[in-house]
Amino acid sequence: MLDRTQPDANLNAADxxxxxxxxxxxxxxxxxxxxxxxSWLSRAGQFFFALSFSSLxxxxxxxxxxxxxALVASILYLSQFRAGxxxxxxxxxLVQGEIIAGAIAASATVQTNTITIDPDRLLDxxxxxxxxxxxxxxxxxxxxxxxxxxPVLRTLISPTKTRARIYDxxxxxxxxxxxxxxxxxxxxxxxxxxxxxLERGTIAVRTWLNRGDLPLYRELGPENGNGYQExxxxxxxxxxxxxxVNARGEVIVSVAVPxxxxxxxxxxxxxxxxxxxxxxxxxxxxxxxxxxxxVAAAVMIMLSLLLASTIAGPVxxxxxxxxxxxxxxxxxxxxxxxxxxxxxxxxxxxxLRDMTNALYSRIEAIEMFAADVAxxxxxxxxxxxxxxxxxxxxxxxxxxxxxxxxIEHDVKRLDRLISDISDASRxxxxxxxxxxxxxxxxxxxxxxxxxxxxxxxxxxxxxxxxFEGRGATDGLSVTGHDSRLGQVISNLLSNAQSFSEPxxxxxxxxxxxxxxxxxVVDDDGPGIREDALERIFxxxxxxxxxxxxxxxxxxxxxxxxxIVDAHGGRIWAENRPGPLDADGAPTVAGARFVVRLPxx
Numbered sequence: 001m002l003d004r005t006q007p008d009a010n011l012n013a014a015d016x017x018x019x020x021x022x023x024x025x026x027x028x029x030x031x032x033x034x035x036x037x038x039s040w041l042s043r044a045g046q047f048f049f050a051l052s053f054s055s056l057x058x059x060x061x062x063x064x065x066x067x068x069x070a071l072v073a074s075i076l077y078l079s080q081f082r083a084g085x086x087x088x089x090x091x092x093x094l095v096q097g098e099i100i101a102g103a104i105a106a107s108a109t110v111q112t113n114t115i116t117i118d119p120d121r122l123l124d125x126x127x128x129x130x131x132x133x134x135x136x137x138x139x140x141x142x143x144x145x146x147x148x149x150x151p152v153l154r155t156l157i158s159p160t161k162t163r164a165r166i167y168d169x170x171x172x173x174x175x176x177x178x179x180x181x182x183x184x185x186x187x188x189x190x191x192x193x194x195x196x197x198l199e200r201g202t203i204a205v206r207t208w209l210n211r212g213d214l215p216l217y218r219e220l221g222p223e224n225g226n227g228y229q230e231x232x233x234x235x236x237x238x239x240x241x242x243x244x245v246n247a248r249g250e251v252i253v254s255v256a257v258p259x260x261x262x263x264x265x266x267x268x269x270x271x272x273x274x275x276x277x278x279x280x281x282x283x284x285x286x287x288x289x290x291x292x293x294x295v296a297a298a299v300m301i302m303l304s305l306l307l308a309s310t311i312a313g314p315v316x317x318x319x320x321x322x323x324x325x326x327x328x329x330x331x332x333x334x335x336x337x338x339x340x341x342x343x344x345x346x347x348x349x350x351x352l353r354d355m356t357n358a359l360y361s362r363i364e365a366i367e368m369f370a371a372d373v374a375x376x377x378x379x380x381x382x383x384x385x386x387x388x389x390x391x392x393x394x395x396x397x398x399x400x401x402x403x404x405x406x407i408e409h410d411v412k413r414l415d416r417l418i419s420d421i422s423d424a425s426r427x428x429x430x431x432x433x434x435x436x437x438x439x440x441x442x443x444x445x446x447x448x449x450x451x452x453x454x455x456x457x458x459x460x461x462x463x464x465x466x467f468e469g470r471g472a473t474d475g476l477s478v479t480g481h482d483s484r485l486g487q488v489i490s491n492l493l494s495n496a497q498s499f500s501e502p503x504x505x506x507x508x509x510x511x512x513x514x515x516x517x518x519x520v521v522d523d524d525g526p527g528i529r530e531d532a533l534e535r536i537f538x539x540x541x542x543x544x545x546x547x548x549x550x551x552x553x554x555x556x557x558x559x560x561x562x563i564v565d566a567h568g569g570r571i572w573a574e575n576r577p578g579p580l581d582a583d584g585a586p587t588v589a590g591a592r593f594v595v596r597l598p599x600x
Contacts, residue, residue, distance in 0.1 A: 060308045103156065144267050217245060230242045233256065318335065375540075424555055461502065466507070485597075501524065519595040572593075
């Protein structure tokens with residue numbers, strides 16, 4: 001039905017937008033002349049202070065630093081450098097020990113190929129008795145001569161930082177490089193009190209890092225050489241290395257090799273590192289790792305803050321704008337535009353802006369609809385009130401019957417208005433709740449044409465349907481709600497029948513136009529005034545000179561446009577050109593309504 005009344009008042013979009021646009025001018029401080037470092041530092045401090053209280057910022061920084069700390073801790077604890085250094089040191093000590101043991105075996109044993117003769121003993125020999133040497137001395141009692149070993153050991157040990165100990169076959173200590181004069185000199189610290197808290201903590205950390213499953217190193221007495229496992233193995237003819245940790249958490253690498261001569265074991269040589277020999281190199285390596293980790297942590301903190309500023313800041317601004325939208329629902333609030341960002345923040349900003357604009361549009365539409373409904377209901381109510389007030393004053397039955405007719409007409413009009421208003425108000429909710437399904441327009445239009453021809457709704461006007469183009473047999477499907485699309489076509493057919501002369505035809509044409517389905521409804525009526533081609537889709541607009549006032553609610557075409565828009569389509573009206581008149585001016589052959597919907 002070509003019905004629509006002008007709304008009483010139109011919102012001024014420019015005024016509404018200007019009233020709700022956020023004014024950021026107050027937040028911008030005037031630029032001071034020159035460069036002020038203190039002001040710049042103050043602003044930077046305020047920026048980082050604000051970021052520090054952001055939960056998202058704290059999470060980003062904490063998670064990034066946690067990963068870095070775990071990486072550095074694993075490097076410090078599971079350093080391959082330390083294990084490789086210990087292995088290399090053990091191998092070096094074994095080679096060094098074999099060289100020193102060979103030198104000792106070659107030059108440090110007593111001479112066993114000479115005979116020591118005691119002249120006094122020779123005079124005491126009896127006839128037939130031979131000289132068998134002194135009973136008090138055997139060359140096997142002291143095979144390693146400490147006096148001859150000391151110079152050799154001093155020469156070979158001096159360039160190194162190792163400690164050398166020589167044990168006899170019974171595990172007794174013969175020589176210790178610490179006791180040799182001028183072999184190694186240590187500047188011992190003066191006696192001090194018990195270690196402080198910081199030193200104890202350092203020792204505990206170093207012990208935890210170095211200990212692992214390593215045994216604890218203890219100093220044994222000079223007669224307990226067999227207490228060292230490597231010494232015991234060396235006295236059995238096997239080379240052995242051991243890694244231990246002393247009470248201060250320092251790594252001690254020791255090796256023991258047998259002192260062999262003519263396949264006889266004359267003793268064992270034990271070489272061991274000093275307490276801080278390996279630890280100094282490991283500590284230097286760990287300090288280098290910590291320095292790199294510190295630089296990486298600083299860079300990671302800066303990058304995390306930068307990342308947080310690009311995430312937390314915009315999200316906070318969007319949240320503040322959404323809160324202002326909630327509080328100032330009657331005035332438009334502009335959501336910050338971050339759509340230039342090609343990320344989730346930009347997508348969120350665009351979605352919030354679209355949602356806010358849709359919300360304001362819906363609110364404005366509801367306000368306009370409420371104003372239009374109030375205006376439309378006010379007219380029949382005013383007429384009804386006047387008729388009811390005048391009815392008791394009627395002087396004759398004719399006047400009373402006329403007033404009753406007016407009352408009945410106004411009641412029917414109110415009923416029609418309320419029904420159409422209810423349908424229009426439920427339309428959006430129904431379209432949102434129902435799921436869109438494929439709709440076969442060929443079948444739908446065929447059914448509607450048959451119903452229109454059978455009912456005619458009081459009009460002696462037939463309806464003819466045609467399907468043109470390559471989609472005449474298939475490809476005429478859209479996604480939507482068949483009942484609502486049927487409501488649109490039924491409304492257009494009813495309008496065309498109401499404006500056509502009896503005996504004429506209404507022509508319904510369906511065709512595929514590229515990616516759209518076009519539905520055209522033509523009639524042979526008087527057409528539409530040029531100034532009403534757009535207004536006929538407005539609510540409560542009516543342009544029916546041939547019908548009485550109040551016969552239509554003016555919501556039919558408005559509801560049809562709302563349904564088509566919800567399906568992503570378009571609807572418009574135009575006049576069909578007719579033959580030229582006697583003066584050569586174009587004439588109107590009838591009205592045409594065109595609906596285009598996206599094809600499936």
